[in-house]
Amino acid sequence: MNDELKKAYETLGLPEDATREQVENRYFILLKRARSEKSRTDSGEDDEDTLDLKEINRAYNIVIGIESEKISTVEKQTKLGHFFYYYKVHVIIGIIVLLVAGFSIKEGIDKRREAANTPPANLTVSVFGNFYFADTNLLEQNMLKLVPEWQRIATSLVYNPPEVRSEQDMALQQKSVLMLITEKSDLYITDEKNFKTLAGQGAFVKLDDFVAKTGLRIPDNKIKNAQDNDEPSEFAYGIDITGNPVFHGVEMTGEREIVAIRATEEKWADASVLLKKLVQTTP
Numbered sequence: 001m002n003d004e005l006k007k008a009y010e011t012l013g014l015p016e017d018a019t020r021e022q023v024e025n026r027y028f029i030l031l032k033r034a035r036s037e038k039s040r041t042d043s044g045e046d047d048e049d050t051l052d053l054k055e056i057n058r059a060y061n062i063v064i065g066i067e068s069e070k071i072s073t074v075e076k077q078t079k080l081g082h083f084f085y086y087y088k089v090h091v092i093i094g095i096i097v098l099l100v101a102g103f104s105i106k107e108g109i110d111k112r113r114e115a116a117n118t119p120p121a122n123l124t125v126s127v128f129g130n131f132y133f134a135d136t137n138l139l140e141q142n143m144l145k146l147v148p149e150w151q152r153i154a155t156s157l158v159y160n161p162p163e164v165r166s167e168q169d170m171a172l173q174q175k176s177v178l179m180l181i182t183e184k185s186d187l188y189i190t191d192e193k194n195f196k197t198l199a200g201q202g203a204f205v206k207l208d209d210f211v212a213k214t215g216l217r218i219p220d221n222k223i224k225n226a227q228d229n230d231e232p233s234e235f236a237y238g239i240d241i242t243g244n245p246v247f248h249g250v251e252m253t254g255e256r257e258i259v260a261i262r263a264t265e266e267k268w269a270d271a272s273v274l275l276k277k278l279v280q281t282t283p
Helices: 003-012 020-042 053-117 136-146 167-182 192-200 207-214 265-281
Strands: 123-129 153-159 187-190 223-227 234-240 258-261
Touching: 003 020, 003 053, 020 053, 123 136, 123 167, 123 192, 123 265, 136 153, 136 265, 153 167, 187 192, 187 265, 192 223, 192 234, 192 258, 207 234, 207 265, 234 265, 258 265
Parallel strands: 123 153, 123 187
Antiparallel strands: 187 258, 223 234, 234 258
16 A cells, blocks of 8 residues: 555544445545534634645545545456356357367368378278278288289278177168168178178179179189079179288188179279289188
8 A cells, every 4th residue: 555545544534444435434524524613713713623625635535546446346356257157158168169160170171181192092992791890901001012003992891790689789780781872882891691691682793794894813612602682593793812811910800701892894993903913812
């Protein structure tokens, strides 16, 4: 507290921690006394302790000015506190929305950059069936070693449980059906059960048609037949590549690995290149 303010409190005869109400009351008392003393002075009466009205007013203004400043500061702080109290949920949600939006924008930018820097896939391969732990990244690397001139083989995993024992299994089966409808890979590596099911539904290209177009040579003992649901006879739809080195470390869970073709004719040439290498390297 500065000297001027201390002197103002002394002039008013108040302690420095006096409240605003005490200051107001004291000021009006001193005003009455000052006016009374002035009246006596005007009547010719002497009073050595005459109050100086100007000093009282000045002291009052100094003290009240400080008090007003304190009240204004408290009111501002109180209003700010009320704002955060009543709107803290909205503020927090707003901050979260901004953060999520920021991260989403960043993620979108990162994905676009990644897509721009990712070379186009020479072929798409789907691992479909009872291969829950299959490492598709490792499988892609292994297949690229067979065709080193290629830059990328887009490899995905669709797990389809062999039996439905829970709601989760049911959801996974439904998801696998949806993936077949919405995403069409060029080649499918399946287990034997899913191979027969999908071939029977007409999902795959007949090997006879593919061989006639591409000239691919397949050993008879590697050809896998399946019956089409719409035709009584069996047809060749798959190639058994079980034990191929491309599956080393991929964790294919002991199932037989059968590769089948779903590519359109525009991709048959590329499919034939990879299939030829797979046939040649399968023991």
